[in-house]
Amino acid sequence: MEWGSWSAFWSMGGNGLFVWGSYAVTFLCVAVELVLVIRRRRDTVRRLLRLRRAAPTGTGARRTTEEIFE
Template sequence: MQWESWSAFWDMGGAGAFVWGSYGITFAVIALELVLVFQRRKDTVKRLLRWRRAVGKDGSGRAAARMES
């Protein structure tokens, strides 16, 4: 498709608001999902590190038992 001018391109024959609005919403939702994924990853790493310290590096729980006695 060829456009007569930039304003015709942005207007897209009257459907510009729908088209560009759809792109904007899609971009916002993808950005939000990326933020949430990175937050969840950070929280998961923290929980795993806490669990590793509590259980011990070998996973047997002996380190935690030694601390209690």
């Protein structure tokens, strides 16, 4: 397709709102997913570090998961 001007390109023959709205919603979903993945990774790394610090180093008594995460 060829457009004679930028306004014709943005309107996309009357379907511009649907087309550009679809791109906006898709971009928003991808951005939210990236934020959630980064947050989950950070929380997992923190939990693993806390678990490593709480793990017994010798032959002492084992602790339950509830005790570790308190």
